[in-house]
Amino acid sequence: MIKGILIQRKSQEDASYAKQLKMEHADLVAEMQTVESLPTHERLQLARLRRAQQLKLSRQKDKEWAKLQRSKGNTASGGSGTGSGSLGNALMNGNGDTTHHFRHANGSGTLSGRRHISFENSVVLLEAASRNDMPEVAALLQHGITPDAANEDGLTAMHQACIDNNVEMLQLLLEYGANVDAQDSDKWTPLHAAATCGHLELVRILIRNGANLLAVNTDGNMPYDLCDDENTLDFIEGEMAQRGVTQELIDETRSSTERIMLRDLMELVRTGGDLEEPDYQCATPLHIAAANGYVRVVEFLLEQHVNVDAMDKDLWTPVHAAACWGHLEVLEMLAQCGADLNVRNKDDETPSDICEDPEIRERIEQLKTEQESKRLAEAQRRRVRRSQSNNTSPISATY
CATH class of the missing domain: 1.25.40.20 (Ankyrin repeat-containing domain)
Incomplete structure (x- = not known):
């Protein structure tokens, strides 16, 4: 059923990969009723498959962008050289603050200061984290961007790493002092996300770094309430027992x-x-x-x-x-x-x-x-x- 939802039939043999994956708003709305009837584990599987497709498409677009820039002969001097795609050219400005700029090269290949687009820290870091771009995230953290930068919904790179089951990204963020109990607007912590997705290794790392086992989201759920994976749930409940967590508590x-x-x-x-x-x-x-x-x-x-x-x-x-x-x-x-x-x-x-x-x-x-x-x-x-x-x-x- 999941594959039937995810993969659209080719209309032409030479249709591009992007066209195969593209879903219009009407398609998503039509699909909602089917998705709502799926059990939790199948919804999560569907989300992970979609995520993999998005990342693949993102990498393809990055390659196309880079190829276009090479064909134009445009380079952005002063960049860190890390990362890929449009965010790979994020620059620290002259006074050392953490606003990032994209500047357009003029015809001679030199930077023109007349036109630029500024991006907030959360946009830069979260976009890089969503692409699982380890070098770029590391470079941004090294330049002093807080690992706890969040979007308008309170989502942090820690949450994203737990959704994506990205152990290396999670460890990198923790090395730079990321808040293990960061909460989004619905008070979901990274442990809520990892437990919901059944990512046992991430759950182990979060708990080892002091994640709150009794964190309560706005629906009144703790991480163990949301976990359907038997092994992950056994581990969480075992940790709760070791810490003397009672039903009264x-x-x-x-x-x-x-x-x-x-x-x-x-x-x-x-x-x-x-x-x-x-x-x-x-x-x-x-x-x-x-x-x-x-x-x-x-x-x-x-x-x-x-x-x-x-x-x-x-x-x-x-x-x-x-x-x-x-x-x-x-x-x-x-x-x-x-x-x-x-x-x-x-x-x-x-x-x-x-x-x-x-x-x-x-x-x-x-x-x-x-x-x-x-x-x-x-x-x-x-x-x-x-x-x-x-x-x-x-x-x-x-x-």
């Missing part, structure tokens, strides 16, 4: 993030802060608590009368978040406070549409019925009160 660690969030929000109230201040994705604390199933935090925020129908940049409300990640108790709390269960996100999906658990979907429909019955009952009570008020008005009382 595991449970306490899982709940620590919720406790910290609740403490911070209480302090925010004490100092007059905004409990609805959105993050860079316009998600409010209620979105985050609902997505993680933090019942105590949700309860606290509802007591503070925050907006239960706040929308993030994708028009998701906290109810969408709770439904997506299957937090029934949170859903019920939000519904009791009048959250709109029919609200649609930018993809025109209701909370019920994005919920994968059939039992929770059924409960959402029940909650909708309960909300409607409650609204009708309240409307009836208002009509009765208005009628009673009219019957006891001063004018009526004179007759």
Whole structure:
């Protein structure tokens, strides 16, 4: 099945390798349903095969680029000479800072300072790491670029090495002081990545270098929760046992993030802060608590009368978040406070549409019925009160 997903049929015998591998957006969308039905180990295998194809295509493009430059007779003087492809010509600027520049050679082959493109450290280092370019990564680290440079999602070169099962890259980054417990925006550490992919040797190296076995991501998962490979899981659990990790400690660690969030929000109230201040994705604390199933935090925020129908940049409300990640108790709390269960996100999906658990979907429909019955009952009570008020008005009382 995986090969059937990955390899596109040749339309012509002389079609190029790049054309064979190219997947348009529509193709990827059409494939999503099939991929979602695959078991975890097959998804990982598919990801690794795709990764190998991307690297092969990248190397081919690098060769074509180099050939083009040679044919033009253009060289970039002052480069380190390390690496390949466009990033191989990254230059340290004159004052020693770590911004890298690509300068265009003029007709005589000398550098022209008029046109240049600047790249941030994270772009340069991560691009080189994604191509598994050891010489270039080593050169960048030697020039003082931090091994912990991250992209907008918090992904570091350490994460990338663990995804790619690149032992040498991982060891190089650790030699230059890379943070073994670096977290991306979803609080995944390199150990989460290596455990998920079943890369036993990488797991050994990370743990030997002090990786946190009880690191918890935003879904509440520790590395061992995500590991499907039997040998890798046995090793992780063995290390946990040697360190005296008990179920009580595991449970306490899982709940620590919720406790910290609740403490911070209480302090925010004490100092007059905004409990609805959105993050860079316009998600409010209620979105985050609902997505993680933090019942105590949700309860606290509802007591503070925050907006239960706040929308993030994708028009998701906290109810969408709770439904997506299957937090029934949170859903019920939000519904009791009048959250709109029919609200649609930018993809025109209701909370019920994005919920994968059939039992929770059924409960959402029940909650909708309960909300409607409650609204009708309240409307009836208002009509009765208005009628009673009219019957006891001063004018009526004179007759």
